[in-house]
Amino acid sequence: xxxxxxxxxxxxxxxxKRFGALVVLDDIDFAMGADEAVGIVGPNGAGKTTLLSxxxxxxxxxxxxxxxxxxxxxxLPATQRCRLGLVRTHQVPKxxxxxxxxxxxxxxxxxxxxxxxxxxxxxxxxxxxLCGMLGVxxxxxxxxxxxxxxxxxxxxxxxxxxxxxxxxEIGGGLTDGEAGELVxxxxxxxRRKIGIVWIEHIVHVLLQVAERLICMDAGKIIADGExxxxxxxxxxxxxxxxGGPK
Amino acid sequence: xxxxxxTIERGTxxxxxxxxxxxxxxxxxxVSPQFLSAGAVDRMTTLFIYxxxxxxxxxxxxxxxxxxxxxxxxxxxxxxxAIRLANAGLNPFVSLFVSxxxxxxxxxxxxxxxxxxxxxxxxxxxxxxxxxxxxLVNLDRLIQGETxxxxxxxxVYDASTRRLTIYWLALAxxxxxxxxLFGLLRGSTGAAIRAIRDNEDAAASVGVxxxxxxxxxxxxxxxxxxxxxxxxxxxxxxxxxxxxxNVQWTAYMIFMVLVGGIGTFEGAILGxxxxxxxxxxxxxxGVWYLIGLGATAxxxxxxxxxxxxxxxxxxxxxxxxxxxxxxxxPPGPSNPTGEIASPLQTTNSREKA
Numbered sequence: 001x002x003x004x005x006x007x008x009x010x011x012x013x014x015x016x017k018r019f020g021a022l023v024v025l026d027d028i029d030f031a032m033g034a035d036e037a038v039g040i041v042g043p044n045g046a047g048k049t050t051l052l053s054x055x056x057x058x059x060x061x062x063x064x065x066x067x068x069x070x071x072x073x074x075x076l077p078a079t080q081r082c083r084l085g086l087v088r089t090h091q092v093p094k095x096x097x098x099x100x101x102x103x104x105x106x107x108x109x110x111x112x113x114x115x116x117x118x119x120x121x122x123x124x125x126x127x128x129x130l131c132g133m134l135g136v137x138x139x140x141x142x143x144x145x146x147x148x149x150x151x152x153x154x155x156x157x158x159x160x161x162x163x164x165x166x167x168x169e170i171g172g173g174l175t176d177g178e179a180g181e182l183v184x185x186x187x188x189x190x191r192r193k194i195g196i197v198w199i200e201h202i203v204h205v206l207l208q209v210a211e212r213l214i215c216m217d218a219g220k221i222i223a224d225g226e227x228x229x230x231x232x233x234x235x236x237x238x239x240x241x242x243g244g245p246k
Numbered sequence: 247x248x249x250x251x252x253t254i255e256r257g258t259x260x261x262x263x264x265x266x267x268x269x270x271x272x273x274x275x276x277v278s279p280q281f282l283s284a285g286a287v288d289r290m291t292t293l294f295i296y297x298x299x300x301x302x303x304x305x306x307x308x309x310x311x312x313x314x315x316x317x318x319x320x321x322x323x324x325x326x327x328a329i330r331l332a333n334a335g336l337n338p339f340v341s342l343f344v345s346x347x348x349x350x351x352x353x354x355x356x357x358x359x360x361x362x363x364x365x366x367x368x369x370x371x372x373x374x375x376x377x378x379x380x381x382l383v384n385l386d387r388l389i390q391g392e393t394x395x396x397x398x399x400x401x402v403y404d405a406s407t408r409r410l411t412i413y414w415l416a417l418a419x420x421x422x423x424x425x426x427l428f429g430l431l432r433g434s435t436g437a438a439i440r441a442i443r444d445n446e447d448a449a450a451s452v453g454v455x456x457x458x459x460x461x462x463x464x465x466x467x468x469x470x471x472x473x474x475x476x477x478x479x480x481x482x483x484x485x486x487x488x489x490x491x492n493v494q495w496t497a498y499m500i501f502m503v504l505v506g507g508i509g510t511f512e513g514a515i516l517g518x519x520x521x522x523x524x525x526x527x528x529x530x531x532g533v534w535y536l537i538g539l540g541a542t543a544x545x546x547x548x549x550x551x552x553x554x555x556x557x558x559x560x561x562x563x564x565x566x567x568x569x570x571x572x573x574x575x576p577p578g579p580s581n582p583t584g585e586i587a588s589p590l591q592t593t594n595s596r597e598k599a
Contacts, residue, residue, distance in 0.1 A: 056451060058447065058450075058451065077450065078447075078450040078451050079450045079453055079454060079455055079456065082450075082451060082452055082453040083453045087451070087452070087453075088451055090447075090448065090451070094445045094447060094448035094451075095444070095445070095448070096440065096441045096443075096444035096445055096448065096449070097444050097445075098440060098443065098444050098509065099437070099440050099441065099444060099570075100570065100571065100572075100573075102254075102571055102572075102573045103437055103440070103570065103571050104441075106434075106437055106571060107434075107437045107438060107441045107449070107452060107454060108452035108453065110434040110437060110438075111434070111438055111452065111453040111454045111455070112452040112453025112454075113453070114453070117434065120434070121254045122251075125251065125252050125254075125573070128573075134252065134573070134575065137252070137573035138572055138573055141444075156448075156452055157451075157452065159452075160452050160453055
């Protein structure tokens with residue numbers, strides 16, 4: 001486990017999350033700097049999305065504290081965390097179905113980033129453009145296919161002007177060409193100094209962006225560090241391939 | 247950004263004409279008592295009240311996703327507080343509006359616990375609130391249980407003064423409430439309201455204040471329906487709790503909004519007009535009128551689920567009182583008209599990205 005860096009923008013200590021008797025997160029400690037790009041991998045059910053939900057404020061942890069930009073945000077709802085610059089996307093896209101793609105993104109620019117009308121227009125158009133969605137800007141989100149819905153998730157989160165972006169499997173189901181575009185988009189965000197936490201199953205895509213890799217299994221962080229080293233970790237290999245009967 | 251950037255369009259040429267048209271209609275309505283019979287003036291007052299009811303329920307359910315079957319609580323309270331205020335010596339016409347303000351104030355604490363409920367729970371919970379409030383109002387000695395009472399102090403005005411004053415008050419209330427609603431829904435709060443309707447979690451995740459925004463809409467709708475209830479009292483003079491706290495009022499609101507087109511500003515107004523016409527033509531046929539209403543609702547929900555205006559809007563792209571946003575791309579070689587949305591172009595723009 002890495003020592004907690006002093007300049008951490010986001011840190012979580014002793015995070016537990018239980019749903020009834022089910023323990024989904026079991027004593028997670030995690031910290032990252034503002035300029036980091038952290039990948040999270042792990043088998044299904046490891047607790048990755050739950051961790052993202054707890055970090056973003058979708059629901060509170062059962063125990064533990066979360067600090068963002070130097071302040072304790074454990075009790076803050078998602079709305080407030082978003083306004084502070086901690087923004088997530090959803091694994092299963094949650095578009096505003098009855099609104100156009102532009103309107104989806106405009107809501108984030110106007111409320112999440114707190115921009116005036118004209119600034120919000122510009123920010124929303126910029127985000128749509130970056131995600132290659134200007135062409136469908138006037139389509140109602142419920143008429144978009146899965147690929148565009150995932151792009152819309154990213155564009156909408158971006159329009160809220162995050163300092164730290166939590167991405168949940170935005171690359172699932174992409175062709176190689178599409179994945180290449182996505183990597184380019186994420187690299188552009190890195191150039192804009194946006195910190196990234198990215199959960200992804202397609203490891204070779206993730207590793208084109210992530211400088212640090214975390215592997216989770218059964219609610220715990222089992223490896224954390226330089227990506228190649230994490231991928232070679234025997235515990236990680238056993239989590240993915242099964243360690244045989246115990 | 248350069249001059250060739252996309253621009254945002256709020257209205258079309260048609261919507262600007264529609265705006266002028268709406269103004270003209272309101273001016274025409276303001277002078278029309280000169281030409282209308284006393285009965286027609288009363289009927290028009292009823293229409294204005296229906297428009298208020300439909301617009302408020304549509305804002306709440308169609309834009310905010312807050313489907314309530316208990317909005318009659320605010321209709322009844324609007325009338326009840328007006329009776330109480332007039333009884334305390336306040337001018338009856340002033341009472342109507344002070345009453346609506348009180349209804350808005352009362353709706354705020356109600357929202358504190360009702361807005362925690364979701365979907366069906368909220369819908370039915372509001373009905374429970376309405377039934378409870380009905381019972382509480384019955385306990386008031388002044389109301390004498392279901393016997394009811396009257397807005398006696400209106401009788402100091404002669405019939406025609408009363409009729410005209412109520413007509414203009416109803417017209418002014420309708421105009422003001424529609425203007426407030428349109429302004430709210432067209433602004434960035436309106437975008438937040440629609441976002442909450444479509445996905446509350448996602449709205450929170452992009453910085454929308456979910457509860458506060460819902461509360462604002464809930465209180466505004468309560469106030470508007472309170473105005474409608476108070477105006478109804480002024481037209482009918484008598485107050486019997488079971489008439490005002492009757493769920494039929496919400497049923498009418500739902501009918502108007504579903505037939506007109508839920509979630510469109512124009513739809514609610516059109517629906518109120520349709521309901522008014524059906525009532526005017528067939529209201530005398532007793533039970534057949536109700537069967538007809540039910541059948542109409544059934545046909546619409548099966549064949550035109552988006553309502554009349556929603557269907558027209560989709561088929562012909564009509565947007566008259568639109569609260570939405572349209573992106574207009576700058577004209578270019580691949581895009582001579584500045585219009586977008588062909589799937590083919592989408593693919594192209596993706597490849598370029």
